[in-house]
Amino acid sequence: MSDAPVLLVTGGSRGIGAAVSLGAARQGWRVAVNYASAKAAADDVVAAIKGAGGEAIAIQGDVGIAADISAIFAAVDKHFGRLDGLVNNAGIVATVERVDEMSPERIERMLRVNVAGSILCAAEAVRRMSSRHGGKGGAIVNISSMAAVLGSASQYVDYAASKAAIDTFTIGLSREVAAEGVRVNAIRPGVIETDLHASGGLPDRARELAPMIPMKRPGTPAEVADAVLYLLSPAASYVTGAILNVSGGR
Numbered sequence: 001m002s003d004a005p006v007l008l009v010t011g012g013s014r015g016i017g018a019a020v021s022l023g024a025a026r027q028g029w030r031v032a033v034n035y036a037s038a039k040a041a042a043d044d045v046v047a048a049i050k051g052a053g054g055e056a057i058a059i060q061g062d063v064g065i066a067a068d069i070s071a072i073f074a075a076v077d078k079h080f081g082r083l084d085g086l087v088n089n090a091g092i093v094a095t096v097e098r099v100d101e102m103s104p105e106r107i108e109r110m111l112r113v114n115v116a117g118s119i120l121c122a123a124e125a126v127r128r129m130s131s132r133h134g135g136k137g138g139a140i141v142n143i144s145s146m147a148a149v150l151g152s153a154s155q156y157v158d159y160a161a162s163k164a165a166i167d168t169f170t171i172g173l174s175r176e177v178a179a180e181g182v183r184v185n186a187i188r189p190g191v192i193e194t195d196l197h198a199s200g201g202l203p204d205r206a207r208e209l210a211p212m213i214p215m216k217r218p219g220t221p222a223e224v225a226d227a228v229l230y231l232l233s234p235a236a237s238y239v240t241g242a243i244l245n246v247s248g249g250r
């Protein structure tokens, strides 16, 4: 039986999460690839990892539902029997609306998936990794956004606020568990070429914003994954509570 470390990537089926899953497997992690509804995409990521000699499973579950989060971690326990890393990557945007146009339901779901989902997943991970709970330590990487700093006016301020909450959560949790062998960091991606923009009704957003980015181009999921993998790795052994911009200078 393998003693390779185990990583759970929420929203690992597409975009940044898929790149993290594939990159982590190349670095020797066994990977639990969570997805909400795109089973075929998650199965493709798992197949690619296995095809390259790695080990992975796909686990369905909506991080906006507390019972699903419990089930996701139970599936990791059952299949791998250990957990060494969590990437809180699953996240949503919504269509472009001013704040004074947003429905309560939209705002509630945004915060439930992006904020409560990440906090509840981190809590489950800490219960397994912290020395306080008999764990052997581990690393958590939260995926924030440059929106946390920029505010996303006239696009999705609720999303930006949800990511600012992730920044603060990263700082607080990192200090809470720093002496228990668990490091907690965040990445703030800038504009990255994924399906996320189309899901917010702006399929050309990455291309259209390119002139406003100092590096004059959107980033790739792999470029974000490289930064996530660094924060997960022993090379970042003294790094906790850090929030790293991966944004081409924007």
Ligand code: NAP
Residues within 6 Å of the ligand: 010, 011, 012, 013, 014, 015, 016, 017, 034, 035, 036, 037, 038, 039, 041, 061, 062, 063, 064, 088, 089, 090, 091, 092, 113, 143, 144, 145, 146, 188, 189, 190, 191, 192, 193, 194, 195, 196, 197, 199
């Ligand atoms: P994406 O291409 O839309 O992929 C989103 C992933 O999250 C998919 O795997 C999706 O699963 C999963 N997901 C969505 N809602 C979920 C839920 N409730 N429960 C479990 N999984 C769920 O998005 P992305 O661009 O890679 O974004 C990944 C993260 O980076 C997000 O947190 C996003 O806010 C952040 N980010 C992205 C950008 C950007 O420009 N793309 C910039 C800054 C930050 P299914 O495949 O099953 O739908």
